Amino acid sequence: MITLGVEDVQASVWFYQALGFPKTDFDSDDVAFFSLNGTWLGLYGREDLAEDAGVPSDGGRFSGVTLAHNVESDALVDETLQQAVDAGAKLVKPGQKVFWGGYSGYFADPDGYLWEVAHNPFTWIGPKDED
Template identity: 45%
Template sequence: MSQELAAPLPRLTVVTLGVSDIRASIAFYDALGFSRRLKATGEAVAFYDAGGPVLALYPWDQLAADATLQDAPRPSTFRGMTLAWNCRTREEVDAVLAFAIRKGASLLKAAHETDYGGYSGYFTDPDGHPWEVVVAPGIEVGEDRRVHLAD
């Protein structure tokens, strides 16, 4: 008699970004204020508390090898993925974008009213990973700085 195994609980635990220059990327994410954890890993890999899932930085070529994917050619265009920094207000969106630019990000798209009633803009990190900075209806950022979704 075989027992059916229960389906695992799905969850996103870590987002790992492949980076060209680990030192520069560590300096950038430190400057943005992300809290680095497990510093004993040195420059082999960097882990950051991202308020829920972990943000990890790993050398691009090693990440590709680990996933058994080709390292080249590296995309210079949209990769089909963005990261998001949800905010509580439009003013916070503007402040986060300005702060990121001062810390070395590149402005991709200035903050603007969205067609769904939100307000957002985009910046890229030193490796071109796009970040949306956004306030959106139905997505609340709580006192704990975590995102809470409406039912």
């Protein structure tokens, strides 16, 4: 499970739902969960999460963590980045060919968490198109 400490749980719920993440039926204003393929994404207030972990909440620097979403094509990278921007994300790096032979870009969610959207043509491990 991935848990993000966010400034406004309900605003973040709206953002991730706008990206199409499937929210679970768990009912709370203080925490939310999204069911993902093989894991969950949890959203919890930044202050509350820091308190729970016993660490200071002043996360004003890059944590050294990014999240990644792998998609099936270069075009889908661009579409997904635009979908995130339309939902309120900040485009950090537009989709582009990368040194390892794939295609990727980055956006920051409303709390500044960096998400890479990538297509790796060598090891696509997602749902297969059933055309």
